[in-house]
Amino acid sequence: MVKIQVALDVVEPDRALTIAKEAVAGGADWIEAGTPLIKSAGMDIIRKLRETFPNHTILADMKTMDVGAAEVEMAAKSGANVVTILAAADDAVIRDALLSAKKYGVRIMVDLISFPDPITRAKEVEALGVDLLNVHVGIDAQMTGVSPLEKLRQLAAEADAEIAVAGGLTPETAREAAQTGADIVIVGSYIINSDNVSQSAEDIRKAVDSNETTKTDRKSKDEEMIEIFNRVSTSNISDAMHRKGAMQGIFSKTPGKKIVGKAVTVRTFGGDWAKPVEAIDISGPGDIIVIYNGDRNIAMWGGLATLTAVNRKLEGVVIDGAVRDFDEISKLDFPIFAANVVPNAGDPKGLGEINVEIICGNQTVNSGDYIIGDDSGVVVVPKERAYEIARRSEEVWKREKRLFDEIRGGKTLAGALELLKWENQK
Numbered sequence: 001m002v003k004i005q006v007a008l009d010v011v012e013p014d015r016a017l018t019i020a021k022e023a024v025a026g027g028a029d030w031i032e033a034g035t036p037l038i039k040s041a042g043m044d045i046i047r048k049l050r051e052t053f054p055n056h057t058i059l060a061d062m063k064t065m066d067v068g069a070a071e072v073e074m075a076a077k078s079g080a081n082v083v084t085i086l087a088a089a090d091d092a093v094i095r096d097a098l099l100s101a102k103k104y105g106v107r108i109m110v111d112l113i114s115f116p117d118p119i120t121r122a123k124e125v126e127a128l129g130v131d132l133l134n135v136h137v138g139i140d141a142q143m144t145g146v147s148p149l150e151k152l153r154q155l156a157a158e159a160d161a162e163i164a165v166a167g168g169l170t171p172e173t174a175r176e177a178a179q180t181g182a183d184i185v186i187v188g189s190y191i192i193n194s195d196n197v198s199q200s201a202e203d204i205r206k207a208v209d210s211n212e213t214t215k216t217d218r219k220s221k222d223e224e225m226i227e228i229f230n231r232v233s234t235s236n237i238s239d240a241m242h243r244k245g246a247m248q249g250i251f252s253k254t255p256g257k258k259i260v261g262k263a264v265t266v267r268t269f270g271g272d273w274a275k276p277v278e279a280i281d282i283s284g285p286g287d288i289i290v291i292y293n294g295d296r297n298i299a300m301w302g303g304l305a306t307l308t309a310v311n312r313k314l315e316g317v318v319i320d321g322a323v324r325d326f327d328e329i330s331k332l333d334f335p336i337f338a339a340n341v342v343p344n345a346g347d348p349k350g351l352g353e354i355n356v357e358i359i360c361g362n363q364t365v366n367s368g369d370y371i372i373g374d375d376s377g378v379v380v381v382p383k384e385r386a387y388e389i390a391r392r393s394e395e396v397w398k399r400e401k402r403l404f405d406e407i408r409g410g411k412t413l414a415g416a417l418e419l420l421k422w423e424n425q426k
């Protein structure tokens with residue numbers, strides 16, 4: 001039977017233990033002390049896991065690069081059954097780690113993460129005596145859309161060792177991994193960032209044990225991004241961008257309406273509304289017109305422009321400038337984000353450009369960048385990094401859902417985050 005390993009990639013030991021109990025209740029077989037957890041809590045967390053789960057396989061995700069024997073010894077003596085060594089480590093490290101593993105009765109799993117030619121390396125480490133390999137796409141690389149499944153397919157056809165697989169697995173990809181030949185399916189985020197850990201572990205269990213064939217009609221990256229951006233908030237996205245991307249001084253003038261789409265940019269000046277309304281005619285569903293107008297006290301968008309935008313099924317408009325006609329606009333179902341509302345309009349002079357780089361709310365916006373607006377404000381996500389930011393913001397969203405749950409369960413925010421422990425000591 002394929003084993004399910006829950007990867008405890010959290011930094012708070014108490015949370016790790018709670019998650020581990022819930023995941024085991026949902027069907028996880030192996031428990032991984034994740035690398036961030038080991039860095040935060042040291043070998044003590046392995047001791048605690050061993051004490052709490054005397055009969056489970058505990059894997060210490062040491063990701064050892066050097067002094068293999070010593071690191072294996074300390075993990076083994078703390079209660080681990082399996083210790084990970086990086087495939088990038090020198091053969092001497094792996095050989096010595098294997099000797100130590102024999103001495104202390106544990107197994108070595110070689111992690112092929114980021115190795116340029118994992119199949120060749122897998123054969124080399126097998127020849128050294130390794131019998132447990134991990135085809136692994138790390139968390140940061142996953143965010144750019146890399147999956148471990150293709151490499152797993154190749155390795156399963158060539159290796160004799162037991163094969164583990166890790167890299168953002170969900171029930172669908174975990175099932176595919178099991179059917180492709182994985183012996184151990186490692187799942188972190190899907191289980192540990194869930195607001196129902198047991199249920200999520202059970203979902204993985206059922207998927208891995210099922211005989212159903214895997215559906216291959218995957219969503220395009222674009223569809224996946226739009227779906228994620230619709231699910232998360234602008235605050236989650238800004239967190240994922242390390243507090244960058246938020247427009248300054250531009251807010252929803254139609255509260256409760258969220259927008260997600262691609263920018264059609266317009267630069268114009270002092271109330272000139274010719275280019276903005278011309279931009280409506282070259283835009284369509286899913287587009288958001290993003291305008292820099294240079295004057296926040298002369299309206300360059302009003303009721304007539306809004307009705308035209310509604311007719312062309314635009315997603316919304318974001319204006320570094322002013323809007324008017326809210327008596328009419330409030331009757332139309334159209335999201336407007338702007339800096340100001342005034343009654344006086346400018347003129348259609350025709351100055352400016354469409355689809356050039358602009359600055360809007362102090363943020364650079366290029367045509368095709370992703371724009372997300374909600375009641376907290378507007379963020380711009382550069383198109384080149386949009387997929388990665390979408391995936392990272394989903395992780396932020398999941399973590400917050402989990403925190404909400406813990407606070408509902410009686411914890412305080414400071415307690416849930418162990419704030420005192422993690423205050424900056426500098």
Ligand SMILES: O=C([C@H](O)CO)[C@H](O)[C@H](O)COP(=O)(O)O
Nearest residue numbers: 007035166167168169187188189
């Ligand atoms: O090993 C892991 C990663 O490098 C962080 O330590 C994860 O445990 C592994 O990737 C599984 O987690 P998900 O990819 O989030 O499923």
